[in-house]
Amino acid sequence: MQKAVGIIAEYNPFHKGHEYQIQQAKEQTGANIAIILMSGDFVQRGTPAIFAKHQRTAMALLGGADIVFELPSFYACGSAEYFSSGAVSVFNALNSIDFLCFGSESGEIDTCRFLGKLLADEPKLYKEKLRSFLKQGLSFPAARKSALAEYLKEKDIPFSEDFLDTPNNILGIEYCKSLAAQNSSIAPVTIKRIGSSYHETSLSSEYPSASAIRRELIAAWNTQKFLSDTLKNAQPPAVKDYLCALLENETFLIEDDFSLLLKYELMKNTPESLCAFSDMSPDLARRIYHHLNTFETFTQFAEQLKTKELTYTRICRALLHVLLNIPSDLPAISPAYVRLLGFKKESSSFLRILQKNSDIPIITKAADYKKLLPKEVHSLFEKDLFASNLYETVKCNKKSTAFTNDLQKPPIIL
Structure with missing residues (x-):
């Protein structure tokens, strides 16, 4: 019997650490299918992805993923809470995911599950402390950290405040919170992050961060240099070859490419x-x-x-x-669809299982969305189309290439 492990990702861009996570996720869970729910052309930190979603899908498949779906844009660009809640909702609706695997700085699944359950339950004392810290002018992340620390201290529960200082731990707690709040049967699993930290900008590590790779790409572009050997070593060989070939004819995007449109x-x-x-x-x-x-x-x-x-x-x-x-009212909605971005040919049988079991339509051909989705959902899918077409427009203008509408882009098949 096939088992599936789900991974929620951005792959901005894909690197060796992502390959390691997919390998470990399968090994530790016994799953033989890795299903990725990936942000589209814009990501959770409020920026465009450095490469377009279909390009990042190809990298993911080359790096070990079996099936890649798109996380709707109104979830993908939300806060950690909305991002995780929406992604978990999609995985629940597929009715075929056995495990949810995420990376964390701690590698401690019990702590993530405990804190996730606590935040899902929101005890009265914790909520009072959270309101108090927010009134003092703290940002929500800082207020939540202080409220949790004081609540656990008063309950005499051992806890290290440093646990909430790292982004992957925080997101892991949100995943566990969403699983608990939605009463999900999906089992959470965490892989301890190796190599550079999330915000590290150096490529010296064997497993550099996506931030470091983005920084190197931008530096190489600004100085009109080819990608360095160090950058090539930061990615699995097949992904590295794909990226180098891609950049011979394509470009990447950063926040400031959208400055005029934003203003x-x-x-x-x-x-x-x-x-x-x-x-x-x-x-x-x-x-x-x-x-x-x-x-x-x-x-x-x-x-x-x-x-x-x-x-x-x-x-x-x-x-x-x-x-x-x-x-402001969109992130609160329940998932109504999921779009297929790509898959490996050998995973097509499991894709048919997903299509049979799913509670929501799986869109394989974007142009058919009006046939597949209820009329009241059309505008939601059109948000994704608009986001991708805006991204494509800016990219084509930057590189002086022909525009391709998102409706015309088929799934990547390897």
């Missing part, structure tokens, strides 16, 4: 209308409006808007939601 969208809004977008608080909306005359680039403006309460990533997500026209 245009911001200029159309008032502080009141900005509040209709996801992750946009009244305070941030006012700051955007009053500082708009100093807008130069996406990154410069986000940095300028930062405060003690508003983190850079939170601001980027809010700005991205304005750019993609994602309103």
